[in-house]
Amino acid sequence: MTIALVRRPGLARIRTRGSWLYLLCLGFLAVVVLLALLAPWLSPHDPNAVDLGNALAGPSAAHPLGVDGSGRDTASRLITGARTSLLGPLGVVLFSTVAGVIVGTAAGWRGGWLDSLLSRTTELVFAFPGLLLAILIVSIYGEGLIAPVIALGMAYLPYVSRLTRSLVLAERERPFVEAYQVQGHSGLQICLRHVLPNIAPVVLAQSTVNFGYALIDLAGLSFLGLGVPALTPDWGRMVFDGESAIQAGYPLCAILPCAAIVLTVVAFNVVGERWADRVARRDR
Amino acid sequence: MTFLRFALRRLAEMAATLLAASFLIFGAMYLAPGNPASFLLSGRSASPEAFRAINAQYHLNDPFWQQYLRWLGQVLRGDFGRSIEYRTPVSTLLASRLPSTLLLVAMALALVVVIGLALGWTGAVRGGATDSTILVATTFAVGTPSFVAAVLLQGLFSVKLGWFPSSGTGSGPASMLWHLTLPALALAHYLIGMLARVTRSAMLEVMGHEHVTVARSRGVPERAVIRRHVFRNTLGTVLTMGGLIVSTLLICTVLVETAFSVNGVGQLLDLSTTTKDFPVVQAISLIIVAIFMIVNFLVDLLLPLVDPRVTLGTRGGAV
Numbered sequence: 361m362t363i364a365l366v367r368r369p370g371l372a373r374i375r376t377r378g379s380w381l382y383l384l385c386l387g388f389l390a391v392v393v394l395l396a397l398l399a400p401w402l403s404p405h406d407p408n409a410v411d412l413g414n415a416l417a418g419p420s421a422a423h424p425l426g427v428d429g430s431g432r433d434t435a436s437r438l439i440t441g442a443r444t445s446l447l448g449p450l451g452v453v454l455f456s457t458v459a460g461v462i463v464g465t466a467a468g469w470r471g472g473w474l475d476s477l478l479s480r481t482t483e484l485v486f487a488f489p490g491l492l493l494a495i496l497i498v499s500i501y502g503e504g505l506i507a508p509v510i511a512l513g514m515a516y517l518p519y520v521s522r523l524t525r526s527l528v529l530a531e532r533e534r535p536f537v538e539a540y541q542v543q544g545h546s547g548l549q550i551c552l553r554h555v556l557p558n559i560a561p562v563v564l565a566q567s568t569v570n571f572g573y574a575l576i577d578l579a580g581l582s583f584l585g586l587g588v589p590a591l592t593p594d595w596g597r598m599v600f601d602g603e604s605a606i607q608a609g610y611p612l613c614a615i616l617p618c619a620a621i622v623l624t625v626v627a628f629n630v631v632g633e634r635w636a637d638r639v640a641r642r643d644r
Numbered sequence: 645m646t647f648l649r650f651a652l653r654r655l656a657e658m659a660a661t662l663l664a665a666s667f668l669i670f671g672a673m674y675l676a677p678g679n680p681a682s683f684l685l686s687g688r689s690a691s692p693e694a695f696r697a698i699n700a701q702y703h704l705n706d707p708f709w710q711q712y713l714r715w716l717g718q719v720l721r722g723d724f725g726r727s728i729e730y731r732t733p734v735s736t737l738l739a740s741r742l743p744s745t746l747l748l749v750a751m752a753l754a755l756v757v758v759i760g761l762a763l764g765w766t767g768a769v770r771g772g773a774t775d776s777t778i779l780v781a782t783t784f785a786v787g788t789p790s791f792v793a794a795v796l797l798q799g800l801f802s803v804k805l806g807w808f809p810s811s812g813t814g815s816g817p818a819s820m821l822w823h824l825t826l827p828a829l830a831l832a833h834y835l836i837g838m839l840a841r842v843t844r845s846a847m848l849e850v851m852g853h854e855h856v857t858v859a860r861s862r863g864v865p866e867r868a869v870i871r872r873h874v875f876r877n878t879l880g881t882v883l884t885m886g887g888l889i890v891s892t893l894l895i896c897t898v899l900v901e902t903a904f905s906v907n908g909v910g911q912l913l914d915l916s917t918t919t920k921d922f923p924v925v926q927a928i929s930l931i932i933v934a935i936f937m938i939v940n941f942l943v944d945l946l947l948p949l950v951d952p953r954v955t956l957g958t959r960g961g962a963v
Binding site: 480483484487488489491492495496497498499500501502572576579580583584585586596599602603606607609611614615618621622625626629630 | 661664665668669672673675676677683783784786787788789790791792795796798799803810891892894895896898899902903913914916917918920922925929932933936937
């Protein structure tokens, strides 16, 4: 007699031990994304409204998280700053994922001279730390968000393409590929309809982790005053503005953006690693 | 393949990659909108004399490849051209700022190696609550950007507690060490977390191997098992991170030195990017990339000595 053990895999996976941290991080990210999307309606004040008479005031009914050295409302700047702070890394991750998957698939599937050319280029790009590439581009094009995002996208591309290449190499050996080839499907068709969906979860997990690192790099760039334009609210820029407030003994308006950056990056790392673990377990 | 032949081949590969990198860094100037002369001057002085001077100094009327080869020849002789902002040779500018950056990076590197390995070791050996605590701490260390750490350390240890100076470099060795302690911590924490995690997982993996069980069953003391049979096996993995660790330390000096007003090379990179002093940016970029490649080259040479299972030229086992 056989007993059919029917389990709902989706729920069972969520119920595994230690997942409260994952859920907490996922919830936190959802809140941050919602705040960023609804920023114009949610922020209590104009994030750039200067009120020098009220500079460095503590939390009050009008300003629940206090104000910064120029009397600008910290809560509004945090909420509005979430937009640029998330939009930049999103651009980096989109660029590096799309281009990296194309490059990695081409290298892994075709092999030969294309593969060795692409791995040489990858090695070259690895020698440039992301932040250095971004600074190099900024020194040429001047401050702004688009040039650093493209530079960081280039810097993160090899991480995605190397991963994709190894995954595609493994997929190519599987019997279904040969079966489709015998049936006359073209390489492009097999890649798009069968290989890509198979490798997508692993690549997405890597890109999620990359999101956190891109956020760190872009926030660092705007801390240096090289990223977003000066008046645009941004978490990295807020840390820079808060440095003088700390010196004056009013740390709140510096600690809050610091916490926002750290918690968001940690949340992205936890979620990304969790996804990678889950994919690895399914493969086994 | 003999060791010498392997070393020579890797050296040639490194030289080729370095040449390509130098070409990119030099050619980047031509990506700028407008002509190179006006880019190099960037709104400083637009007088015809200034244009003539910059054209003559950079030989901008020559074909591109001639300019590149001339620049490369000068760089190989240690001449990185003249700073446009300070009107002094870039090499002089770098030399005056090098000591503080070297000391800062050396201090941070020492912290990374000592604390990173110790935390990874403790987490892997102790397990339980100690391991979980270290895991949470390293998760936050990896998620904290160096400039955030710099600002927070400054707020706590120099403004609130007054234990360390909040900015500057100091003069004299003792004063420099004291001034650079907080910057070194801010520079190191990310890599401490990274190295601790890599060491921990590498040691846990080796602990599951049969030779460890055999050593334990032979009655080898636990400390010796961990040291000789587990830790030694993970050294190769740690060593392959060398290039990444050094280049991350070098580039993050730009954030930490700016936050702490340390007059080092990192601060110079920030200043010259803001003032569009391109020859300085070029020189610092090339040096950082070259150091990364040299460290990786040395790691490839050292790896077979540390881990005899690694045959020359394959970074086997260690990812």
